[in-house]
Amino acid sequence: MSKVRVLVGTRKGAFILTSDGKREKWEVNGPHFTGWEIYHMKGSPVNPERIYASQTSGWFGQVLQRSNDGGKTWEAPGGGVTVEQGRMPKGESNRFVYDTSPATGKPLTTHQWYDGTQHPWEFKRVWHLEPSLTDAETVYAGVEDAAIFRSTDGSKTWQELSGLRGHGTGPKWQPGAGGMCLHTIILDPSNPNRIWIAISAAGAFRTDDGGKTWKPINKGLKSNYIPNPEAEIGHCVHHIAMNPKRPGVLFMQKHWDVMRSDNAGDQWTEISGNLPTDFGFAIDVHAHKPETIYVVPIKSDSEHFPLEGKLRVYRSKTGGNEWEPLTKGLPQSNCYVDILRDAMAVDTLDECGVYFGTTGGQVYCSADAGDTWAPIASFLPPVLSVEVQTLP
Numbered sequence: 365m366s367k368v369r370v371l372v373g374t375r376k377g378a379f380i381l382t383s384d385g386k387r388e389k390w391e392v393n394g395p396h397f398t399g400w401e402i403y404h405m406k407g408s409p410v411n412p413e414r415i416y417a418s419q420t421s422g423w424f425g426q427v428l429q430r431s432n433d434g435g436k437t438w439e440a441p442g443g444g445v446t447v448e449q450g451r452m453p454k455g456e457s458n459r460f461v462y463d464t465s466p467a468t469g470k471p472l473t474t475h476q477w478y479d480g481t482q483h484p485w486e487f488k489r490v491w492h493l494e495p496s497l498t499d500a501e502t503v504y505a506g507v508e509d510a511a512i513f514r515s516t517d518g519s520k521t522w523q524e525l526s527g528l529r530g531h532g533t534g535p536k537w538q539p540g541a542g543g544m545c546l547h548t549i550i551l552d553p554s555n556p557n558r559i560w561i562a563i564s565a566a567g568a569f570r571t572d573d574g575g576k577t578w579k580p581i582n583k584g585l586k587s588n589y590i591p592n593p594e595a596e597i598g599h600c601v602h603h604i605a606m607n608p609k610r611p612g613v614l615f616m617q618k619h620w621d622v623m624r625s626d627n628a629g630d631q632w633t634e635i636s637g638n639l640p641t642d643f644g645f646a647i648d649v650h651a652h653k654p655e656t657i658y659v660v661p662i663k664s665d666s667e668h669f670p671l672e673g674k675l676r677v678y679r680s681k682t683g684g685n686e687w688e689p690l691t692k693g694l695p696q697s698n699c700y701v702d703i704l705r706d707a708m709a710v711d712t713l714d715e716c717g718v719y720f721g722t723t724g725g726q727v728y729c730s731a732d733a734g735d736t737w738a739p740i741a742s743f744l745p746p747v748l749s750v751e752v753q754t755l756p
Contacts, residue, residue: 367755373402376745387731411500418490441520463526494549506546525575540565565600581629603705607654617647635684646708655683669700693737706749721747
């Protein structure tokens with residue numbers, strides 16, 4: 365019987381949850397990297413025992429950790445001792461250096477905020493890790509301030525794909541409330557040269573040549589909080605999801621509005637339909653039914669909690685516009701948690717499982733595609749990310 369491994373990043377460490385294919389009883393292992401913010405963990409689809417983790421501290425900085433045994437042990441590639449031994453890991457995994465512009469050969473030094481002031485590009489943290497679909501040693505990192513890096517030696521050394529920041533709009537990118545983070549990376553399984561990314565609050569971009577050049581893909585987005593609501597850039601995209609069996613069809617949770625593109629992002633259409641509110645962070649797609657989408661609406665951009673204190677996942681089986689609330693097993697009173705952008709995931713078992721974590725420290729699982737829910741971990745630190753591995 366298949367097994368499931370759920371990778372949970374929190375404000376105070378990482379946790380690994382495991383179960384068999386029934387997904388009824390769960391073993392909770394952790395915390396790993398106790399006291400550190402783990403913004404994201406993700407396993408390699410080529411080697412499921414290889415897991416990458418982004419370990420961050422405002423005091424010690426950024427460290428990339430790697431496991432070769434499914435999370436039992438960890439190392440910071442490039443040498444040095446592990447943080448559990450009481451000292452900061454040393455080595456190339458902590459070196460992310462912004463590159464020069466491929467267009468001019470000169471460093472990109474500043475970007476402009478809405479008030480017209482210039483601010484230097486600063487490396488703060490790794491928000492998202494995306495392992496290659498074909499090579500366990502290759503992994504991409506989305507960072508703050510917004511940039512994408514690639515490692516081809518298992519996260520030991522990193523090189524910026526500087527064509528993204530070198531795009532002509534780069535100096536005009538501006539941060540959202542959570543910073544100027546590159547938080548979404550999607551690799552096209554049918555085209556190794558195609559990558560989608562999303563930045564808060566610059567928008568969505570795509571490369572069709574392996575990262576050399578990039579284009580904004582924000583046509584159809586409308587954001588009333590920026591000077592030109594239909595501008596080429598400046599839209600606060602919260603997350604993008606895709607079913608790998610149907611690359612090119614994308615679903616987006618934006619800062620207000622749920623959107624859909626049927627042409628790889630060249631044009632977007634709103635599909636918020638009958639949602640009670642279309643503000644939220646997380647969005648995902650059923651593993652086997654590419655027209656089934658999941659979102660978790662929250663009240664507003666200033667009140668980050670479920671409407672009426674009722675935790676409800678909304679599902680559309682029609683690709684958007686028609687949505688149904690999923691509540692069975694979820695708290696329906698006095699619930700004021702948030703679900704962050706990387707805190708929802710699906711497994712690939714025959715009966716698709718859906719998972720999400722909350723800022724209240726709960727991780728929920730639905731083993732029947734959303735019909736019923738049950739907590740599989742509680743009282744964790746606030747959950748930053750949830751990823752799922754389906755194992756043989």
